[in-house]
Amino acid sequence: MEITEVRIKLMDEPGERLKAFCSITFDDCFVVRDLKIIEGANGPFVAMPSRKLTARCPNCRTKNHLRAQYCNQCGIRLKEQPIERDEEGRAKLYADIAHPINSQCREMIQARVIAAYEEEKARAKLPGYVSTYEDFDEERTAEAAEPLPKKTPHRKAHSEREQPRGPHKPPEDVTQKERSEPPETAAP
Ligand SMILES: [Zn+2]
Numbered sequence: 307m308e309i310t311e312v313r314i315k316l317m318d319e320p321g322e323r324l325k326a327f328c329s330i331t332f333d334d335c336f337v338v339r340d341l342k343i344i345e346g347a348n349g350p351f352v353a354m355p356s357r358k359l360t361a362r363c364p365n366c367r368t369k370n371h372l373r374a375q376y377c378n379q380c381g382i383r384l385k386e387q388p389i390e391r392d393e394e395g396r397a398k399l400y401a402d403i404a405h406p407i408n409s410q411c412r413e414m415i416q417a418r419v420i421a422a423y424e425e426e427k428a429r430a431k432l433p434g435y436v437s438t439y440e441d442f443d444e445e446r447t448a449e450a451a452e453p454l455p456k457k458t459p460h461r462k463a464h465s466e467r468e469q470p471r472g473p474h475k476p477p478e479d480v481t482q483k484e485r486s487e488p489p490e491t492a493a494p
Contacts, residue, residue, distance in 0.1 A: 308333055309414070309419075312329070312422035324342055324345075329439060349420075354402040354403070355403045356400040356402050359398065361384075370384065
């Protein structure tokens with residue numbers, strides 16, 4: 307078995323340990339997505355795709371993640387869950403969805419992915435660089451069906467700098483104005 311393709315999406319967030327997402331293709335016929343490249347103490351390593359472990363709510367049976375303090379569905383307060391720990395004492399909050407079952411395979415994946423990661427970082431410096439990783443939902447933001455709760459908008463400082471005008475306006479007015487503008491996609 308051989309890895310025939312590696313696709314990488316660099317995260318480019320300074321200071322973050324998560325450096326990239328990637329997908330790998332085995333023998334031109336089977337793809338595994340959502341592997342992560344993480345910066346560790348001894349250099350970058352590959353983390354297998356994983357899911358959050360959950361426990362069901364005793365009231366409504368909805369699954370909540372193990373450290374949830376309240377049920378996501380019915381809102382009752384939940385007791386702290388006993389959490390399993392691995393051999394090194396780390397809390398087991400995730401389970402791998404796909405993973406190698408021996409160290410030979412783990413090392414083969416690790417070597418191939420890290421080599422591709424280094425190549426991708428070099429390619430990313432060239433003009434016209436585009437990642438080949440297919441991004442399905444990582445960057446999506448849902449649209450609200452009602453006005454968002456009031457809070458200081460993130461872009462306040464920025465937009466005030468761009469449009470200096472008259473007296474200073476309190477944040478509430480800025481929020482109201484931004485809300486009353488039609489969304490960009492509504493233009494004919
Ligand atoms: Zn519940």
